[in-house]
Amino acid sequence: MALIAASVLEPGVYFAMNSAPALIGATPDSAAAAISSWGFAVTPETLSGVAAEVGEKTILSRTGGAPTLAVGMAHILSSAVGGSAAKAFWYHFAILFEALFILTTIDAGTRVARFMIQDLFGAFFPAFGNTRAWAPNLAATAIAVSGWGYFLYQGVIDPLGGINTLWPLFGIANQMLAAIALTLCVVVLYRMKRERYAFVAIAPTAWLYICTLTAAFEKIFHDDPRIGFLAHARKFAAAADKDQLLAPAKTLAEMQRVIFNDYVDATLCAIYVTLVLAMLGFAIRAIRAARAAEHVTTRETEDELHDLQPAGA
Amino acid sequence: MSIINIADSRQTLKLFPWALVFALVLFSLYTLAVSRGENVNAMWLVTAAIGTYAIGYRFYSRFIAERVLGLDARRRTPALRRNDGLDYVPTDKWVLFGHHFAAIAGAGPLVGPVLAAQMGYLPGTLWLLTGVIFAGAVQDFLVLFISTRRDGRSLGDLIKTEMGRVPGVIAMIGILTIMIILLAVLALVVVKALADSPWGAFTVFATLPIAVFMGVYGRYLRPGRIGEMSAIGFVLLLLSIAFGRTVSESALLAPLFSFKAETLAFMLIGYGFVASVLPVWLLLAPRDYLSTFLKVGTIMSLAIGIFIVWPDLQMPAISRFIDGTGPVFAGSVFPFLFITIACGAVSGFHALVSSGTTPKMIADETQTRFIGYGAMLM
Numbered sequence: 229m230a231l232i233a234a235s236v237l238e239p240g241v242y243f244a245m246n247s248a249p250a251l252i253g254a255t256p257d258s259a260a261a262a263i264s265s266w267g268f269a270v271t272p273e274t275l276s277g278v279a280a281e282v283g284e285k286t287i288l289s290r291t292g293g294a295p296t297l298a299v300g301m302a303h304i305l306s307s308a309v310g311g312s313a314a315k316a317f318w319y320h321f322a323i324l325f326e327a328l329f330i331l332t333t334i335d336a337g338t339r340v341a342r343f344m345i346q347d348l349f350g351a352f353f354p355a356f357g358n359t360r361a362w363a364p365n366l367a368a369t370a371i372a373v374s375g376w377g378y379f380l381y382q383g384v385i386d387p388l389g390g391i392n393t394l395w396p397l398f399g400i401a402n403q404m405l406a407a408i409a410l411t412l413c414v415v416v417l418y419r420m421k422r423e424r425y426a427f428v429a430i431a432p433t434a435w436l437y438i439c440t441l442t443a444a445f446e447k448i449f450h451d452d453p454r455i456g457f458l459a460h461a462r463k464f465a466a467a468a469d470k471d472q473l474l475a476p477a478k479t480l481a482e483m484q485r486v487i488f489n490d491y492v493d494a495t496l497c498a499i500y501v502t503l504v505l506a507m508l509g510f511a512i513r514a515i516r517a518a519r520a521a522e523h524v525t526t527r528e529t530e531d532e533l534h535d536l537q538p539a540g541a
Numbered sequence: 542m543s544i545i546n547i548a549d550s551r552q553t554l555k556l557f558p559w560a561l562v563f564a565l566v567l568f569s570l571y572t573l574a575v576s577r578g579e580n581v582n583a584m585w586l587v588t589a590a591i592g593t594y595a596i597g598y599r600f601y602s603r604f605i606a607e608r609v610l611g612l613d614a615r616r617r618t619p620a621l622r623r624n625d626g627l628d629y630v631p632t633d634k635w636v637l638f639g640h641h642f643a644a645i646a647g648a649g650p651l652v653g654p655v656l657a658a659q660m661g662y663l664p665g666t667l668w669l670l671t672g673v674i675f676a677g678a679v680q681d682f683l684v685l686f687i688s689t690r691r692d693g694r695s696l697g698d699l700i701k702t703e704m705g706r707v708p709g710v711i712a713m714i715g716i717l718t719i720m721i722i723l724l725a726v727l728a729l730v731v732v733k734a735l736a737d738s739p740w741g742a743f744t745v746f747a748t749l750p751i752a753v754f755m756g757v758y759g760r761y762l763r764p765g766r767i768g769e770m771s772a773i774g775f776v777l778l779l780l781s782i783a784f785g786r787t788v789s790e791s792a793l794l795a796p797l798f799s800f801k802a803e804t805l806a807f808m809l810i811g812y813g814f815v816a817s818v819l820p821v822w823l824l825l826a827p828r829d830y831l832s833t834f835l836k837v838g839t840i841m842s843l844a845i846g847i848f849i850v851w852p853d854l855q856m857p858a859i860s861r862f863i864d865g866t867g868p869v870f871a872g873s874v875f876p877f878l879f880i881t882i883a884c885g886a887v888s889g890f891h892a893l894v895s896s897g898t899t900p901k902m903i904a905d906e907t908q909t910r911f912i913g914y915g916a917m918l919m
C-alpha cells in the first residue's frame with residue numbers, strides 16, 4: 229500500500245522529497261536541476277506547486293518517508309473526495325495519522341523498554357526490579373529515553389538526513405530480531421521431533437541470516453564511504469588531519485562528532501553480528517541435542533483436561 | 542473405486558477457482574514486470590497482492606497448521622486455563638484479530654517501502670509478496686503458536702527455557718538494543734515530518750489535550766462510554782486539522798508552532814519520559830483507541846480510494862538506482878533492499894507482539910492460523 233502511494237508520485241517529486249540537501253541544494257531551482265540531471269525531468273514550478281498545494285513552505289529534503297507517503301495519500305484521497313482544494317487537508321490528515329501511529333509506538337515502546345531494563349537489572353539488584361516503586365521506575369525510564377534519545381539527536385543533526393544512516397541500522401536490527409525469533413521456531417520444531425517439516429522455518433531463517441550478516445558486514449567494512457561506517461570515519465579523519473572541512477560539517481568539532489558517531493554505529497553493528505552468531509551457535513547445539521534425544525524434549529504446558537496424543541498424531 | 546473418483550473430482554472442482562486466482566496473479570505480475578514506458582495502473586499491483594496472499598493463506602498456512610504443527614482445537618489455551626480477567630482473557634477472534642493487527646501495523650511498513658521505491662516499484666513488490674508468505678507470516682504464526690502452548694510467555698523467556706540461560710540473556714540484551722534503535726528511528730521520522738511545519742506540529746500537539754480529555758472523560762465524567770468518548774475524540778481531531786490551516790496562515794500563531802528539528806527532538810524525548818511514567822489510563826489508553834480507529838479507518842479509505850481513482854504508477858518498474866548509488870539510501874539491491882523493507886515483509890518486532898498480549902487472549906489454538914498468519918497478510 230505504501231509502495232503504491234509512493235509510486236503514484238512523479239519520480240522527480242519523490243526524489244526531491246527524499247534526497248539530502250547536500251545533494252540537491254536548498255532551492256526549487258537547484259533541486260530541479262540536480263534531479264533532472266539524474267534522468268527524472270522535473271521543473272522548479274512543479275516542486276513549489278506541490279508544496280503550495282499541500283500547504284507547506286517547501287517539500288525539498290523532507291526525508292523520513294512520512295511526508296512522501298502523506299503526499300501520495302493526499303494525491304489518491306483528494307482525487308476521490310474533495311478535489312485539489314482538499315489536498316492540503318488530506319495531507320495533514322495523513323501526517324497526523326502517521327504521527328499518531330508512531331507516538332503510540334514510542335510511548336508503549338519506552339514503557340516496554342523500561343520493564344526490560346528493570347527486569348535485566350533486577351536479576352542483580354532485586355530492589356531495582358520493583359516496577360511499582362518510583363525511584364527504579366524513573367531511573368529505568370531515564371536509561372531507556374536517553375538510549376533512544378541519543379540516536380534520535382544524532383539523526384537530527386546528521387547533515388546527511390539521518391534516515392540515510394539510521395534506517396539500515398534499524399533494518400538490520402529488526403531483521404536480526406526476526407532471525408532470532410525464527411531460530412527459536414526451528415529449535416522448537418526439532419524438539420517437537422518434527423524435523424521433517426523444519427524447512428518451513430529453516431528457509432526464512434537462513435535467508436535472514438544471509439541478508440542481515442552481509443548487510444552488517446558491508447555497513448561496517450565496505451570501502452565506499454557512503455556505505456561503510458569505518459570508511460566514512462577514515463575519510464573524515466583524513467580530512468580532519470589536514471584541517472580540512474568536509475561538507476556537511478561546518479567546524480572541526482562537528483568533524484570529530486561525525487567520526488565518533490560512525491564508530492558508535494559500527495560498534496552497534498558489530499554487537500548485533502556477535503549476538504546473532506552466538507544465537508546460531510546455541511541453536512545448532514540445541515538442535516543436535518534434540519536430534520540425539522529419542523523423545524519430544526520441548527516443554528509445553530501440560531493440559532490437565534485430557535491426555536494429549538503426540539502432536540499431529 | 543467409484544467413490545474415490547467422485548471424491549477426487551470434487552477435490553478438483555474445489556481447486557479450480559484457485560487455479561483461476563493463480564492465473565490472475567501471474568498475469569498481473571507479468572504486466573507489472575514487462576510494461577515499460579507507459580504508465581502502469583496501480584490496480585495490477587493490488588490484484589497481484591490480494592491474489593498471492595489469498596493463495597498463500599489457503600494453501601501454505603493450512604499446510605503449516607495441519608501437517609507441521611498439528612494444531613489441536615481440544616487443547617485449552619492459556620486464556621481459558623488462567624482466565625484472570627486482566628491479562629488472560631478469552632477474546633472473540635475478530636476482536637483479537639483487530640487488536641493483533643493494530644499492534645503489528647506500526648510505522649515500519651509505511652516507511653520502508655517508501656524508501657525502497659527509489660529502485661522502482663518492482664523489486665520492492667516482489668520481496669513484499671514472497672517475504673510475507675514464506676517468512677513474515679510464518680514467523681508470526683509459529684511464534685504465536687509456540688507462546689500459546691507455553692502460557693503466553695515472552696520471546697526472551699521462551700528462548701531461555703528452550704535453549705538455555707545464556708542464550709536467553711543474550712536474546713534479552715539483543716531485544717533491548719533493538720528496541721532502542723527502533724524507537725530512535727521512529728521518533729526521527731516524526732521529527733522530520735513536523736520540522737518547520739506549523740500546520741502539522743499544531744495538529745499533533747492538539748492530540749495531547751484531546752487524549753487527556755478523553756481519558757478524564759472515560760474515567761470520571763462518563764465512565765465506560767468508550768464509543769461516545771471515541772466519537773468526541775474523532776470530531777475534535779478533525780477540527781484540529783481544519784484549524785491547523787488557520788494557524789499556519791496566521792502571522793501571529795505560525796511562528797509559535799514552527800520548530801527546528803533539534804527543538805522537536807528534545808520535546809519528543811521529554812514526552813517519551815513523561816508518557817512512560819504517567820498512569821496508563823490518562824494518556825495511553827484513550828489515544829490507543831483513537832489511533833486504532835484511525836489506523837483501520839485510514840487504511841480502508843486508502844484502499845477504497847485506490848479502487849475509485851485507479852491511479853497510475855508514475856515510478857518506473859526498475860530505476861537506474863538499482864546499482865546502489867541512489868540518493869535516498871545507499872547500497873545495492875542485495876542485501877540492502879531486504880533490510881530496507883523491514884517490517885512490511887518480515888519483522889522481528891511482530892515476534893514481540895506474538896509472544897506478548899495476543900497469546901494470552903486467544904481462545905482456541907486453531908485460531909493461531911487465522912490471527913498469526915492472516916493478520917500479517919493484511
